[in-house]
Each structure stands twice: as C-alpha cells, then as structure tokens.
Amino acid sequence: WVKEREHGNPTIEVDWDMLTPSFSLKNGLDGFGYPSPYPGYLVHEDALTNPSKMDQNKPGFRMEDYALFLASIQRGLFDHSFDESLGVPPPGPQINNADPTPDAWPDWGRPGEPKFKKVPRWSGTPEEASKMITAAAHYFGAYKVGFLEVDDKVKKLTFADATKWADCDQPYATGEVIPRGFGLGFPAPVKVFPNKMKYVIVLQVTQPFDTMRILGNTKETGHMQPMNASSFALGYNQRLTLLIRMQTFLRVLGYLRSESVWCYNTGGGALAGINEIGRHGIGISPELGSAYRVNLGIFTDLPVVPTPPIDGGMTKFCETCGVCADLCPNEAISKEKEPTWELPPTKLGRPEYGIPAGTPNTWSRPGVKNWHVDYVRCRGCSYCQGYCVFSQQNFASMHNIIKSTISNTTLFNKFFADSDRLFGYSDVDTDFDGWWNRDSSSSVSSLNYARLLGR
Template sequence: MSKFHSVVTRRDFMKGLGLAGMGLGAASATAPIFHDLDELVASADSQFKREWWVKEREYLDPTVEVDWDILDFGKPFCPPIGQYMNPNTPQIMERRIKRKKEGMLAQVPGDRLQDMALQETYEKLMHAYMGWPPKFDQTTTFNFGFPTQGIGVNTPAYYGVPRWEGTPEENLKLIRAAMHFFGSSQAFVTEVNSRTRRLFSPVSPLRWEDTPMPYQDNGVNVIPNKVGWEISCTIKQNNVTAASMTKVAESGPTKGYTPHFQAATCYAGYCDHYPLAYKLQFFLVALGYIGIPEWGAPNDLVSTLAVPWGVLGGTGELCRETIICSPEYGTNIRRPVTMFTDLPLAPTKPIDSGIMEFCRTCMICADGCPSQALSREKDPTWDIFMAPDGTPVNRPGLRAYRCDIVAASEYGCPFDCDRCQGVCPFNHDKTASIHSMIRATAGNTTMFNSFFANMEKYTYPAKDWDMDAWWNRDLNNWSGDVLVGFQQKGW
C-alpha cells in the first residue's frame, strides 16, 4: 500500500470532525491520537470495532438498570401469549383483511396490490424458513416438491380484489424493482414459444397443456400453455475471494488443484439462488400469476438450463468457459434464477458487449485450465465433444466454444475447481476507472483485445492467498465481504 505521510495535528483533526468548538482538551481526551494518516488507516485490526465514542460497560451492566434478584423470565408476568396478544383471532383477522382489501381497492400508496405483494412475499418466506433451519435433533432432511400455486401465499382472490394488470413494459419494471429489493440487481426476460421450448430437457418429463395451474401427472410435470415468459435474475458471486485463490498448487497432496476454499463463493451463490427464487415465485403468486422455478437436482421441476435463457434475454454473452459472462460482473455470477410465468412481460434482447470477440484472443481461462477441458481454438465451432460410449456431451446446434465435460469431470470439476471463473478479465469491479475504459473499448473495437489480454496476464497473475491473513482480515474495511443492508467502510 502506498504511503501518504501528511502529518495531521490534533487541532486539525478535531476541526475536521467539527469538534474544535467543544474544547480541544475535552475532545482529545476521548479521541484517538494519530500522528499521521498511515497510523489512522492502520489503527483497525482484525476484530470488529465500533466508533471511538461508543464506550464499553462492565459485564451484565447495560444502560438500563437491572435488579437480578427480581428479574426471572421463568416466572409468568402477564397472560399467556395468545390470550390477549394474538393478532390472528378470527375477529382481528377479519378486520385486518378488510383494511388490506380496502387499501388495495382504493389504491392507497403503500397499500396497493403491488405493495402488499412485496410484504406478502417476505411474510410467507419467513413462514417457509420456520420449517427450514437446522433441526433441534440435528436432522437436515427437507424436500420441496413440485410448486403448485398454493404455497401459503395469499392471492388477490383471497382478499377479493382484482389481480395486478399492467402493460408488459410496466410489468417488467415492476419485476425489476422487486428483484432489486429482493437481492438481485438485474432481471431479464425471454419469451417462451415454439423455439425456446426446445431448451427444455427430457431428464424430467413434462408436457404442456391448456390448464389453469401446473400439476403432476404420474411423475410428469404439466405446464400450462399460458406460461409464456421466462425471467432470468443475476446472482452475484464474491469476485474478491474468487480472484484471490487462482494459483494451482505445484506440490503436496493438492498438486494440480486450486484451494477448495475458493468454491465457497460458488456455493454462496447457490445459497443466494434459492431464497431469491422463492421470493420471485411468491411475489408473482401474490400478484395473481403463476411462478414456476427451474430448480437444480434433485428437483429438476421443469428440466431446463439457466444459461441459454440468460443469454437469450441479455444477462450476458456465452463465453469460452461455456457459461454466461456479464459485461457488468464477468463470469462471477452464479446460475441465474430462472422463473417461468404467465405474467405478460416485455422480452429483453440478447447483447453484444464485445465479450465473445474478446474470447477469441484472450484464452486466459483455457491456458490456465488444470484439466485442459476448455477449448484453445481461436474460433467457435459447431463441433461437439463425445463421451467414450459415443454420447454427446455438448448441446449440438451452437457455434460456440466447447468444454470437454468428460475431462473436466475426471479432474473433479465443478466441485474441485472453478478456477476459470476467477481469472476472467471482465470480473474486475469499477474501483479502478481503467476497467470501465477497457470494457468500453472492447465493446466497440477488437483492435486492442490482444493487448488488453496480455496486460491482464501481467497485471493480475494467478494468486496464492494467505489463508491466515484472510481469517485475520480487517473486518472494519474489508471490501470483499458482502453484508447486505449494512454501511461498510471501504465500499
């Protein structure tokens, strides 16, 4: 880190805080003493620290006085909860529902159907989670079956109000605003039609028919024909952690592999995926529509692939790694939330941000692939890899870069390696303005792609992270952690 020794006097420091008028003696008695800015920056350690004016008291001595001889939560001090403190009695519930209905019908801001749907989403998600945490007896078995549209969410019909109606453009804006609040910064839409239905896989049998709701028929998932739109929502991974553990071990028991710790960013993305999918599904149901998610194993409910839908809707471009590369987040995005609905939506278009062209000359991911499974050909191809028994391991019908899935699987991918995701040049955030400039240049001309790729190799070589340093990182300023809703220093 560069040094910037600019001596700051105690008087100037107090002036900067706006405390000079209170008397330097009193202020300096409680303020930390810094001789220069480097001491100020280095003052935080690996423990969580509060601001200097927050003082600690003695153990068991909060600012509210406690008489420990009297206080005993084991003794009753009021009627049992439910006798007088129950907002769910039939009489109270009737009044609550009436207020909600009247607010929705009168279009009271904050109580309209779309407003209530947001509240309904989190209320019912909380109820779902109440049966989800680790069990007292340490069991972890749970199963979410095919999502018929009961799922405990109160629909407009429950309140006796019309369902949400808007133009496809208004509906897209509504979904994007909701998903941004739920935890995904982007949402894109692809139309479900005779062509895109080909993206569904026969792994889990399904059929389409004229039915009002999805249902199961002897193991076959039945999808209503009115489901005509797919929503892809971006799941962001931790790019700082992913980029910091990209060096392949040269010796020892893990020779030839990157640290498994890097995969924590991958699984964190999946952990974010499922709650986001539930939020979107609940929100759609609360608006009066269907929401059918594409799940991963073991519940491949509609058996499709998230990447093609994301590419068609404009989440990003298909890249050499055979996954989505986003112009904003690179390859550090996880499997997008993929949701099918009958809510009319304005489709979003595929994009060209120069990523596919950049992949022609970059090859950083392929050069560093420990299993050598990624293509090193300059141009995409129609050809596909075949398994030893003649089974195709890539989807035909695409002129794209291919991955030898057999070789990657033998190596242990994806569970033992996701190195390629950590080294993509498009992963860099906007902290340095040069990254935005390079993105813009690559999006308009291929002239400098080779230069940019070489600059990436020398500027950001593979890293071997100091794990002890990570566990002792400065929790007050570490920008690699994502604490949603908190004001973090360093961000």
C-alpha cells in the same frame, strides 16, 4: 467514538436479580402484549399489513405492495423445515418452506382467520409489469433482470422429456420420473406447463466474490476446495430464496409461476440480455463478468416486455484472450482461436474413472458454435469464473473505459488480455488465513461485495 463496557453491563440498566426467564413473546409490537385469551386474529385484522386493507388507489397499499410483503416473509417466518432451537437437519435433500400462501389470491391468512375480501388480480401493461417485476426482484436479491417470450427456441432450453406443454389451467406433475444422469444424481419428475405461460422472468443470481477467488494450489488438486465451494453453495441458497419469494410475489398478484425448468441457464441469460457466452462455456455479463452463480428462469403468464440479447464484444474478446484456458488446471477449456460447430471428443479423458482419451462428446449440445468445454475433465474449481478478464469488475477506473473500447473494436483485445496477466489480475489468491483474519468491521459482506464492485 464507541467505547466498550464491562460484560453484562449494557447502557440500559438491568436488575439481574429481578429479571427471570420467560416464554412470553410479549413486547411493544402491536398485539403481542395483549393478555390472553384476546383473539389474535382480530389484532391481525386491524394491522395495515392485513391484505384486506389493500387499496389499489392508495400508494403503499396497492396489490403489489402486499405482494412484496407476503413474498418477503417467505422462509423467514414460515419455514418449518427445521427446528430453530435444535438446528438444521443433516445435509441432504430437504422439503423447504412450509408455504402459508395458497394457490389463489387472496385466501392468505393464519389458521382460523376470516378470509379476506375477494379482489381481481393485478392488471397493467407489459411495460408496467416489467418495471414492477424488476423492482421486486432487485429488492429480493436479483442482480439483474431480463425477460423472454416463450417460443420454440426458448422451449429448447428446458429439461428434455421432463418438461411438457399443454392447454391446461395449472402446472402439474404427471407422476412419471426421468433419470437426469450421473451428473445431477437424482431423477426429474415430469411436469406439464400451460401454454398460456408465455413469458420467462430471468434473474441473475450472485455469489460471494472473495471466497470464489481463494483457491490455493489447485494446480496440484484440480478440484474445487471447501472455501471456494462455499461461494457456490451460498449462491445456490440465494437462488432458492429468490425463487420462493418471486413465486409468492407472482402468486399474490394472481399469476402462474413455475420453478426454474431450464437446463441451460447460460443460454437463457444470453437470449434475455443478461450475459454473453465465453470460451469457458459459461456466461460473461457486462457488470460482473463470470463472477455470478446462475440465471434463474421463472415461467409465468404475466405479460412482460422481452429484453433483447446484448453485444459488448465479450465473446469476440475470448478469441484472443484465453486466460481461462491457461489457468484451467485440468485442461478442460479449449485453446483454439475460433469457436466451432463440431463437438470434439475428450482430449485426455479420465482414465481413473474408466473414461479413455478420445471418448466421443456426449455432454455438449449440438447446434451452438462455441468453444466446447471438455466436461469430462472439468472439476468445477472456479478458476475460469473468478479470473475471467471481465470478472475483475471495477477494481480500477480504467476498466469501464476498457470495456467500452472492447465493445466497439477488437483492435486492442490482445493488448488488454496481456495487460490482465501483466498487472497480476490472473494471479490466483491463495491467502486463506487472510480471509479468516480480515477486518470485518471495515469490509463489506460477501453477498454485497459483487454488487459494490459491479456498479
């Protein structure tokens, strides 16, 4: 029912001879149209988005409502790490998000503005806090939310030597630097976290599902390729944005918050009930399978209710499946039926990098009974993520019935795995041109794709 018009002729009338360029921001928004030198901060004081209007007894104006707003504007209005007119800086490490919010609520404001009234930090039960955090995190882009209580087990998931704990008021950096090794390519500053940060908010971060599965002839290259790598990159970008907004949300509420300091996010997700761990060494979640990017962990002193691990029969299913191992172009995934405590050496090595076959395993962590991935061979191509049996999500209504069956019995596991191969779910998508030529008006965007399929 929508018709096209000629270029430069919208439905609103424009006199192009009369219209001139302008540097003014004046428009219909409250305060933008007032003539100078009207004190802009007074308009801001009148605005209902000003935290001084907060009323804990008035729905829509409570502290959590303002926390949601102040967190939402992060990176959108206050990221000065690049010039929007000239474009982003060259690729590489950047200092992002010139954050306007200070460490203590409620001294938020624009330069020269009066400080807002002092208010106590948010208070509520752990159940109320969990519900609030879940709602906010989901709004900011987390697919699923879990919680952990920090104990000696959880601390073992953090970066060794770079994460320390002490009786202090605020997290701080010691100035020391620990090399992280070749894989991550940059050193880790040593940071100390208060012992009172006894909880972890675990957030599942998605990535585009369609580009992750377009791999071309990876059997020849054995590498990730630009299109599927773009899926990972966008997922990590989402992770950073989600982290910044959740940190701001907690800050406005008056609670401590950390960066993600754990190195084993798959294990954190398993403990918090986000995922199980599969043959390919990464997470398998009930809704998305392995088709998600990462579990973000934010340590805080806000009391929440821990969520328990789950058992959907997914790890057990891996014993008889092996689709990921069959597809892996680098033979990095074990084809053994049973998981093991042993840390096997690399089977083939990487002779081109001077790593011979049989080199001892120094990349797996002892203490986990699993199918240990030969990361000397892994090139990060995403076969195992995109084509895990559980990553097929809800392409067919039968899939939910199958998942329910797998959760309760192993009797049909081999049949289901063979059916995945038979029906072509493990046939790799090589249609690069099809993606570029897709009808974007009738297909969902990449970031929404996983959500629509998963639920």
